[in-house]
Amino acid sequence: MPELPEMETYKRLLNEKIQGKLITNVEINREKSINVAPDLFTQEVKNTSVIAVERRAKHLIFKLNSGKNLVLHLMLGGWMYFGNDEDQPERTKQIILTFPNGKLYFIGLRLGYLHLFDEQQLKEEFAKLGPEPLDQHFTLSTFLEHIKSRRGMLKTTLVNQSFIAGIGNCYSDEICFDAKLLPTRKMSELNEFENTNLFNGVISALNRGINQGGYMDDPFFKGDQLTGCYQTLVYDREGQPCFKCNSKILLEMISSKKTFYCPNCQQ
Ligand SMILES: [Zn+2]
Structure with missing residues (x-):
C-alpha cells in the first residue's frame, strides 16, 4: 500500500500536471469508488479547476476552486496514470478526470476511493490522524x-x-x-x-x-x-x-x- 513518500511523489507530479487546470470531463466506471451519486459527483466536479493537490497522511486532497475537495486514498492496489488515449495503460479505470492537457486515470481503486467532501467533512475525515512527520513543527x-x-x-x-x-x-x-x-x-x-x-x-x-x-x-x-x-x-x-x-x-x-x-x- 502506498505510504507517505509514494503519495508525496504523486502530489508533486500531479501539481506539475494539473495545478490550475480545468476538469473538462468526469467518467465514473465504478460507483463504489465515490461517496455520492455519480450524477451529483459529475455535476460538482466537472468544470471546476484544481487549485492545488495537497497531502495528509496517505491521502491526497484535490482542492477545487468551488471550495469542495476530492479526497483520494489508494489503499491496496490503487495507482494513477496521467496520459492520453494513446499511451494509457490497458487496465480497468474506475474513474477518469479529463484536463485540457491530458487525462488522469484512477486504476485498481477497489478498496481505495475518491470522495467528494466539503471543508467540514474533510476535517472530520482527518480528525483522528496523528501529526505529519515531515511538518516543520514536528521536531x-x-x-x-x-x-x-x-x-x-x-x-x-x-x-x-x-x-x-x-x-x-x-x-x-x-x-x-x-x-x-x-x-x-x-x-x-x-x-x-x-x-x-x-x-x-x-x-x-x-x-x-x-x-x-x-x-x-x-x-x-x-x-x-x-x-x-x-x-x-x-x-x-x-x-x-x-x-x-x-x-x-x-x-x-x-x-x-x-x-x-x-x-x-x-x-
Ligand atoms: Zn546489517
Whole structure:
C-alpha cells in the first residue's frame, strides 16, 4: 500500500500536471469508488479547476476552486496514470478526470476511493490522524513529548495512523533499520539516545523515499523517471545481504504484519 513518500511523489507530479487546470470531463466506471451519486459527483466536479493537490497522511486532497475537495486514498492496489488515449495503460479505470492537457486515470481503486467532501467533512475525515512527520513543527522535542505514554512495539506503533500519519509496512521497517533498532523493541523501554535515533530514522527514511520517488511499480506518465525508484534497505529483502554488514535480512511476522530487519545492525 502506498505510504507517505509514494503519495508525496504523486502530489508533486500531479501539481506539475494539473495545478490550475480545468476538469473538462468526469467518467465514473465504478460507483463504489465515490461517496455520492455519480450524477451529483459529475455535476460538482466537472468544470471546476484544481487549485492545488495537497497531502495528509496517505491521502491526497484535490482542492477545487468551488471550495469542495476530492479526497483520494489508494489503499491496496490503487495507482494513477496521467496520459492520453494513446499511451494509457490497458487496465480497468474506475474513474477518469479529463484536463485540457491530458487525462488522469484512477486504476485498481477497489478498496481505495475518491470522495467528494466539503471543508467540514474533510476535517472530520482527518480528525483522528496523528501529526505529519515531515511538518516543520514536528521536531525532536515534540516527538519526545509525543511518545511518552507509548508502550507498544516499534513496528505496531509506527504504523498506527493516530500516532504518526503516513507510515505503513514498508517505511516502518526502513525507519527501524535507520534507527538501528529492532522492530520488536518496546517504545517504553527505549532510552533517550534510542528515541533520538528513532526520530532521526523517521525523518531520514521518509525523505529518502521521497527523494527516490517511492516504491510504486508503475510510472505516473510516459517517460516518468522518478516514480518507483526507491531501493528499500530491508523491506521485502528476506535472505538478501544487508547493504551495511552483509548479514542476511530476516523476516518476522509481528501482529500479522511482515517485518524485515537486519539482526546484526539492529538491536
Ligand atoms: Zn546489517
